Amino acid sequence: xxxxxxxxxxxxxxxxxxxxxxxxxxxxxxxxxxxxxxxxxxxxxxxxxxxxxxxxxxxxxxxxxxxxxxxxxxxxxxxxxxxxxxxxxxxxxxxxxxxxxxxxxxxxxxxxxxxxxxxxxxxxxxxxxxxxxxxxxxxxxxxxxxx
Numbered sequence: 552x553x554x555x556x557x558x559x560x561x562x563x564x565x566x567x568x569x570x571x572x573x574x575x576x577x578x579x580x581x582x583x584x585x586x587x588x589x590x591x592x593x594x595x596x597x598x599x600x601x602x603x604x605x606x607x608x609x610x611x612x613x614x615x616x617x618x619x620x621x622x623x624x625x626x627x628x629x630x631x632x633x634x635x636x637x638x639x640x641x642x643x644x645x646x647x648x649x650x651x652x653x654x655x656x657x658x659x660x661x662x663x664x665x666x667x668x669x670x671x672x673x674x675x676x677x678x679x680x681x682x683x684x685x686x687x688x689x690x691x692x693x694x695x696x697x698x
Contacts, residue, residue: 563624564619564620564623564624564629566616566620569616569619569620570612570616572631573590573612573615573616573631574612575655575656576590576631576633576654576655576656577590577609577612577635577655578655579610581635581655582609582610582635585609585635585637585652585653587637588608588609588635588636588637588652588653589606589607589608589609589635589636589637590606590607590608590609590612590615590631590632590635590636591604591605591606591631591632591636591640591644591645591646591650592604592605592606592607592615592618592619592622592629592630592631592632593629593630593631593632593644593645594619594622594627594628594629594630595627595628596626596627596628597626597627597628601628601630602643602645603643603644603645604632604640604643604644604645604646605618605644606636606640606644606646609635619631632646633654633656633658634651634652634653634654635651635652635653635654636650636651636652637650637652638650
C-alpha cells in the first residue's frame with residue numbers, strides 16, 4: 552500500500568464531533584429531569600486497563616468535552632459512558648451498575664468478524680434504525696459502538 556499524507560498524519564480529536572456526540576446522548580431536554588445526574592468519561596493507556604474516569608455534571612458538557620480532548624492528546628483512549636449516572640462513583644471514578652440512571656439511546660458494542668453486517672441486518676429486519684456509529688478500531692474486525 553502506498554502511504555499518503557493522510558495515512559501518516561497524526562490523529563487529532565475533533566472537538567465538534569465530540570460535542571455533537573455528547574449532545575446527542577445528553578441533550579438538555581433529556582437531562583433536565585435529572586438535576587443531580589452526571590456523565591462518565593473513562594480513559595486509559597492503549598496498552599493498559601480502562602480503569603480511570605472523571606465525572607462531570609450532565610449540565611456541563613463543555614468541561615467534559617475539553618477533558619476528553621486533553622486525555623486523548625495525552626495518548627489515552629477515551630470512552631463516554633452512554634447512560635446518565637447518579638450516586639457516588641467508585642474510587643477510580645468508574646461507575647458501576649448501581650450508578651446507571653437513564654439513557655436517551657440504546658447502544659451496543661461489537662467487535663466480532665461479521666458483526667457489523669449482522670447487526671445492521673437485524674436492525675433492518677426489525678424495522679429499527681441506528682442514529683450513530685462510533686468506529687473504535689478497524690484492526691482485524693471492526694470494533695464499534697452503535698446507538
